[in-house]
């Protein structure tokens with residue numbers, strides 16, 4: 001039986017606008033989802049039928065939201081990661097800049113629809129970014145940092161930050177996100193283009209300690225030497241390495257997108273690593289996102305390490 005997509009309620013839309021957020025989910029269905037990025041919309045779809053009915057429904061609902069997108073992009077969701085491509089323009093003026101800027105809780109982020117499969121901001125981490133801001137860490141470590149959204153939030157709250165990602169290009173976009181928010185990326189912030197699994201032991205040897213750490217790895221990747229990272233296989237090791245640089249009282253965010261991993265798997269990995277390190281921890285569940293139906297978005301949990 002077909003399940004009707006869930007569209008964001010107008011009151012949720014208004015609440016997000018009121019908090020200074022214009023990047024969020026619009027709809028979630030079985031074969032598609034729709035996201036708003038400022039004045040643009042991105043439809044991610046598994047079938048053309050799902051894409052076309054999302055477009056029709058969007059037209060019907062724009063009046064409810066008083067929103068009239070300038071451009072609508074479409075992105076095919078392939079079965080295999082190797083077939084992933086950048087979005088294409090479905091509607092709106094062609095030939096304009098593919099880059100745009102969005103806001104979340106009044107923090108600015110750059111997006112680039114031509115950059116590849118992901119445009120630059122994972123909106124399902126919104127409540128986790130809000131929690132990080134509220135924690136006000138002094139020393140923050142962002143692993144798998146991508147465009148450094150978590151680092152920007154921590155830096156705005158006064159932290160010194162270290163952002164680690166294999167992709168120099170993503171870190172450069174991260175530095176640009178610092179600048180968009182009036183932060184100098186050269187003052188108290190480091191951007192390390194390297195393998196997280198190699199960087200963590202180096203930071204530990206230097207005696208570096210952090211009071212907030214984000215671990216948000218991809219399902220699969222290969223480093224510069226061709227060595228594979230597989231989240232199901234390597235997550236335990238990742239948490240163990242992160243504990244070596246976690247100061248007493250540190251908050252760790254554990255987050256994954258792998259369809260076969262659950263929050264319970266993250267908690268189990270953390271419990272095992274804590275026990276082996278002779279430490280203890282308290283789990284704090286991530287806050288729900290009002291624009292995502294339950295069970296959608298990244299699986300995440302926070303651990304306060306003792």
Ligand SMILES: C[S@@+](CC[C@H](N)C(=O)[O-])C[C@H]1O[C@@H](n2cnc3c(N)ncnc32)[C@H](O)[C@@H]1O
Nearest residue numbers: 122144145146165166167194195196216218221
């Ligand atoms: C899921 S994204 C992280 C999203 C990010 N936490 C955010 O919320 O914006 C995964 C990132 O991990 C990076 N990456 C993958 N394998 C890596 C590795 N072994 N070491 C460092 N970075 C890696 C990729 O380049 C990519 O930018």
